[in-house]
Amino acid sequence: MTETRAPRQFGSTEHLASEAIAAYVDGELRMQAYLRASHHISICPECAGAVDAQQQARGALRRSGEMTMPLSLVGLLSQIPSCNTHTAESAPGVDAGFGALGKRLSRRWRK
Structure with a gap:
């Protein structure tokens, strides 16, 4: 007899890793992971804040222009x-x- 497992859900005390937040903001997550992350962000103010900070940092880098190197x-x-x-x-x-x-x-x- 084969057991069917329900998809893993984030616990209330778990948060998205910084790599997951960056991938979420950059649109690099697969659909299932994106949907799980979106749901978690909708109920977790800490992760929602981290996503907002990542989006602001991404925008600032894009607006910063060309970088120079010695x-x-x-x-x-x-x-x-x-x-x-x-x-x-x-x-x-x-x-x-x-x-x-x-x-x-x-x-x-x-x-």
Whole structure:
């Protein structure tokens, strides 16, 4: 005989993890998880406040504009040794060392 379990519900003392709150705000949760989180947020003022704070932080970052990085930091980051298993040949679009991000950063600050 097989037992059917009801979906897990959040207890009244449980709260959403910070990663779940960020995923909720970013729209990265699957539908079932999103619905459970939405229900919990609707009855938990603490988690609702955390979601509001995350939404405000997300908005502030989006409005902050382009960020700059000192050229010296780009140089230091480019010196990070590469992993032998991830080379340009094994991972298209990623070069050895700091990778594609390093290439973009280097080009950007050379201008």
